Amino acid sequence: MLNIDLYINSAGIISGAGNNMNGNFLQNIPQYSANALPAVEPDYKEYIPVMQLRRMSRAVRMGVVAAKTAMQQAGIEKPDAMCVGSAYGCLQDTETFLGKMTEQDEQMLTPTAFIQSTHNTVAGQIALLANCNGHNLTYVHRGHSFEHAIIDAKLYLQQHPGEHLLVGAIEEQTANSIKALQYAGATAKEHYAPGDVMAGSLHAPVCGEGAAFFSITQQPLSEKSIHIAGLDIFRADEQTAFEKISTFANNNSPFDVFVSGMNGEKRNHAFYRRLGEEIFKYTPRTTFKQFCGEYPVAASFATGMLFHRIFPGIDASRVKNIVLVNNHCEYYSCWKFTL
Amino acid sequence: MSKAHVVHTGIITAIGNDTAACLQSLLEGKSGIGKAEILKTHWQDELPVAEVKLSNEELAGKTGVSPDWPRTALLSAIAVQEAWEPYKEKAKGLRTSFFSANTVGGMDLTENVYKDFITDVQSVALKQIINHECGAITEIVAAHFGIGDFVTTISTACSSSANSIMMAAQMIEAGMLDIAIAGGADSLSKFTLNGFHTLMILDKQPCQPFDNNRRGLNLGEGAGYVLLMSEKAMQQCGAQAICTVSGYANANDAYHQTASSPDGIGNKLAMGNALKKAGLKPADISYINLHGTGTANNDSSEGKAVEAIFEGRVPMASSTKAFTGHTLGAAGGVEAVFSALSIKEGVVFPNMRWQTQMEDINWQVETKLKTGQDISHVLSNSFGFGGNCSSLIFSSC
Structure with missing residues (x-):
């Protein structure tokens, strides 16, 4: 067991069950019949200038706005450092570049999708928008990506006591990632309802996605902190x-x-x-x-x-x-x- | 609190299949950059690369793993085997971990079947895509060597494996682990070659880092790891330290998704904070292994940042990427091995192919091999996309 001992002071959440940007997160239990749950995305224009927004993939948009929400809720303009987890990284941009590269036989390609395909794009964009020059890491270790970001936060705060961290995780689904997961037997082909999930009657799980970012410190910042x-x-x-x-x-x-x-x-x-x-x-x-x-x-x-x-x-x-x-x-x- | 000691290394690059072979090439001035032979690409004749001249079957044969693995995992396994083999029987009961970075994952396999995947997924063998994730590369290698107390994958573009060494050192210092194999791996792929080509930062000739007329970088491939141990682990394993990881820092340039800020804001923070962590003054550094990719942008901002941090009194410094190419997610690991070799052998590696002094910096890289040096502290820089900047300091014991 790891001696973690950290406080979460705020959260920014975008998920298939809604987001927490308008104050009614999970007030209504979501209903669906699906094999994949796309995130319910907020109106990004309220958070990101339209020019910048146009260049951002869904992974980056979700990550940036969840991070902004967590920072706003914690009352900080920028964190001292950030730790991010994402197993699959920026799939949409990766597929865009890969698709064009294979279709066009490696010719006449443009750089935008490649630039944004790297796994650290989300953390890089958050740092860029918040002008945060601090420690910035991205963990890409499958089902432990978020947990490793938490451990990194602990290690960082041990050496930098009193600082304010932004820690989060992001995963995006695409039509092709769902197809690949179904092929591997890791995502359902049939459509299921929430009741089926709770009854445990699925042949394979329903595919999710989303972003969740948190303000993290060594001491609680308010009575809301957990x-x-x-x-x-x-x-x-x-x-x-x-x-x-x-x-x-x-x-x-x-x-x-x-x-x-x-x-x-x-x-x-x-x-x-x-x-x-x-x-x-x-x-x-x-x-x-x-x-x-x-x-x-x-x-x-x-x-x-x-x-x-x-x-x-x-x-x-x-x-x-x-x-x-x-x-x-x-x-x-x-x-x-x-x- | 125990420091993290470097007791052994493992490496494979275009200039050698192990530490001794890489050292030999560095001493003889033998570059690994040339025509792609294993990687099949449209750019075969136009874009030189630093390729490991072994097929996937030959690579797999060196460690007895499946040749169906992504090439990054095959390279990783070879370097891990070299680093770990002498100690694996002695480490019983110690908490052993694997920190491996990469950026390309299983893309070398995925990119060959992607067209078929789009038209008819059933026509693609699952083994071609099952290890696509970066984390999968680390896991299959960890499982092969039976390392399981802590296993992680970091991906921060070109600074990835410097960060895995940083995190490993922290966990050893914090007493959470006894042994860490830390570094990273990346193979060449059409995806990365074409990606860097669209950015127009690939040199069509062998690269010339820190030269005024530099034209860009050459991509390379490989894997590099340092075997880190706590004092307790060294005692049990009968290991001798080559050096310690005395300083580390990670900073973000927060300037542009791919380009470095003109003055190297992130670079300066990384170097400055690593010195602070190590409790060293700039004058204590004997040698800087520069990030030095050979692009106009990197070498200029890194050069200015070095000049600022060292207040004009820059120690011996060189980029080794004219030998190995830019191995991306492996670069920090590869250069950590070179930094340990610099301390152990008392050498400073030459900044090959340098001809003309850069106009925007007032210091010079080392262009000739220096031997018989007393190297106490080496600073190793790794900077990358996403503004990620990391610096490590290795110190003699």
């Missing part, structure tokens, strides 16, 4: 994961709510049900992937949901200690949050 009190991450098979989650629970209990990263796929549902029955037997349980879908940085959506004190089906007034268990394929994370 504490990341513990984090453990590991890549493991189900049985080993079960044992490690059990150890995490023993070391960090009691909990008032168990937030489950169950993605609706049958086997995944059975795994989380077992966690609920054997490890978190007396803890009320709630889920979030029926809102946001499955994607490598979905733990960032859950973190945003917890920051907003949203615990579907549970009396939020009684919640103080939260355990979040998430997985994306064999990448697991266990989080302890306190309100």
Whole structure:
């Protein structure tokens, strides 16, 4: 287990379940019948000059506006440093350049899409717009990309106490990425409703996307701040994961709510049900992937949901200690949050 | 708090398949830049590259992995094997980790099947696209060597692997890990070659970093890692330190998505903060391994930033990219290996092909091999797209 000990002071969230730019985040439970949940994007013109907006792909727009929202909510013009996670990076621009390169047999190409295809484009653009010269890292490690950004934040703050960090994650879906994930059996072909996800009857998960950014400091900035009190991450098979989650629970209990990263796929549902029955037997349980879908940085959506004190089906007034268990394929994370 | 000690290295580039071979080429002034033979591209005859002249099958044969792996993973495995082989049996019970950066992921495979993927996905073998993600490259290599206590992938363009060394050093210093294999890998691909070509920053001749008449960079490929250990791990493994990672800093230029600011704002912050972290004065630095890509923009802003940080008294400095080309996500790792070699061997590598003094800087790069030097502290620069600027300092023990 990692000694994380950080505070989240604000959140900017864009997801398939809506965004938190207009104050009614998750007030209405989203309804859909789909195999992929595109993010509900805000009116970007309110945040980014139109000229700049035109050049930005969806990944960059989502990331920049989620980051701006997190900064505004925390009352800062620019952070001292930032740490970002994104497993797939800027897919749309990558596909644009790749498509033209193959169609045109490597000739008559223009640079714009290539320039914006690098994985650090989102962090670079946030730094550029906020004029932030500080530490700036992008982690691209599959289902642990967001968690590694959190660890980096911890390491940075240890050496730069008192500074104010922006930490976030971004993932975009495209028609081709959904096609590739379906081909690999990692995304559903059939259309499903939120109830199907919660019932755990899916052949493969519904594909999600989104951006979530947070203001992070070593001390809480207001009564809204929530504490990341513990984090453990590991890549493991189900049985080993079960044992490690059990150890995490023993070391960090009691909990008032168990937030489950169950993605609706049958086997995944059975795994989380077992966690609920054997490890978190007396803890009320709630889920979030029926809102946001499955994607490598979905733990960032859950973190945003917890920051907003949203615990579907549970009396939020009684919640103080939260355990979040998430997985994306064999990448697991266990989080302890306190309100 | 234990420092992160560099105890061993692993590398493969166009100038050699291991550390000894790369050192030999550096000492003999043997460049790796030439015509692409393995990479099949429209630009074969026009754009020279620094290519590892081994097929994917030959690369795979060196570590016994599948030749179906992306080329970046094949290169990575070779360099990891060199760095890790002498210690893997001795490290039992120690927390061992792998920090590997890359920018290209499995693109070398994806780009060959992308047309088919668009028209009929079923016609594409899954193995051609399954390792497309940057993180997949790191994971398949980590799994092959059984390294699992902490595994991560960083992608910050050309500064990527300097950042993986920085993070690894921090985690060792914080007592979170005992051993880290840290650096990065990148193979050539049509995607990156064409991308850099559209930016009009590729030299059609072998590049001339820090020359007034420089025309651009040559892309290279390879992998470079330093094996980092805490004091405790060194004791258990019976390892000797070559040097320590004494300073590091990451900054952002916040100027332009691809270009560096004229005065190198980010470059200055990275170098200055790395010196601060190491507790060193500019005058303490014996040698600077420059980022020195050979583009008009990089060398000018880096040159001015170096001049400002060192207040005109610039120590011996050279770019080694005239040897290896610009290996992108591997560059910081490759140059960390060269920095460790500089300390260990007491040498400063020449800035090859230099002919004419740059007009906008008032200091000179080292153009001749220097041997018999007492090299105490090496500053290594890595700057990239997205404004990412990182500097590392390696210090003799």
